[in-house]
Amino acid sequence: MRIDVVTIFPGYLAPLRESLLGRAADAGLIEVALHDLRSWTHDVHQTVDDAPYGGGPGMVMRPQVWGEALDAVIASDSRPPRLVVPAPAGRSFTQATARAYATEQRLVFACGRYEGIDQRVVDHYSRQFPVDEVSIGDYVLVGGEAAVLVIVEAVARLLPGVLGNPRSAAEDSFSDGLLEGPAYTRPEVWRGQAVPEVLRSGNHGAIARWRRDRALERTAKRRPDLLAALPEDRLDAADQAF
Ligand SMILES: Nc1nc2cc(Br)ccc2s1
Numbered sequence: 001m002r003i004d005v006v007t008i009f010p011g012y013l014a015p016l017r018e019s020l021l022g023r024a025a026d027a028g029l030i031e032v033a034l035h036d037l038r039s040w041t042h043d044v045h046q047t048v049d050d051a052p053y054g055g056g057p058g059m060v061m062r063p064q065v066w067g068e069a070l071d072a073v074i075a076s077d078s079r080p081p082r083l084v085v086p087a088p089a090g091r092s093f094t095q096a097t098a099r100a101y102a103t104e105q106r107l108v109f110a111c112g113r114y115e116g117i118d119q120r121v122v123d124h125y126s127r128q129f130p131v132d133e134v135s136i137g138d139y140v141l142v143g144g145e146a147a148v149l150v151i152v153e154a155v156a157r158l159l160p161g162v163l164g165n166p167r168s169a170a171e172d173s174f175s176d177g178l179l180e181g182p183a184y185t186r187p188e189v190w191r192g193q194a195v196p197e198v199l200r201s202g203n204h205g206a207i208a209r210w211r212r213d214r215a216l217e218r219t220a221k222r223r224p225d226l227l228a229a230l231p232e233d234r235l236d237a238a239d240q241a242f
Pocket residue numbers: 086087088111112113114115116134135136137139140141142143144145147
């Protein structure tokens with residue numbers, strides 16, 4: 001997978017080259033290219049924003065700069081892109097979105113700042129490529145860069161070969177529509193708290209049931225919306241207690 005990120009703060013995306021993603025890049029599983037939006041300005045001040053039509057606070061990012069940048073970046077690789085624009089008003093980015101993005105050949109991220117990017121940029125490219133405006137949560141950041149770090153990590157970990165143990169991705173939170181239950185490791189007793197006995201029983205059936213019950217219990221308590229959204233056939237008779 002090829003990932004391009006256009007931003008006025010390329011340094012903010014440096015962590016994409018660290019650890020898990022660094023190893024994935026070294027292994028050729030992911031190719032990350034960072035592009036400074038200001039490279040496509042033509043004035044001495046490298047202006048990327050302007051006052052909003054209709055008045056109001058803040059500044060809006062100029063369509064001309066974004067158009068020149070995205071034309072150049074998209075043309076720099078033959079793989080067809082999905083353009084992803086993090087935005088507070090975007091559709092929610094979920095594990096299902098991450099799974100869908102993990103099947104893409106190429107993701108091009110446009111990192112907005114200020115009050116966002118002139119809407120005509122998204123409208124223009126939506127006529128040529130799939131374009132998603134996505135939000136990573138119901139809060140407002142200062143820019144899209146932090147959202148790109150989150151999205152890229154959630155997607156990259158699903159790519160074959162990126163995680164040491166592929167079962168991790170298959171069994172983590174949200175993979176079966178539920179939150180993950182509690183996890184334990186040695187020592188058996190820590191500060192007077194013992195590891196639940198069933199986990200030391202060696203009875204794999206009982207362990208699987210216990211883990212399912214803890215996941216259902218936690219999901220019912222913390223995210224009842226996820227439980228309500230589960231398709232009927234995803235809950236078996238033993239699950240009905242939740
Ligand atoms: N939750 C989010 N907040 C923001 C703010 C800006 Br400015 C750009 C993108 C995003 S995504």
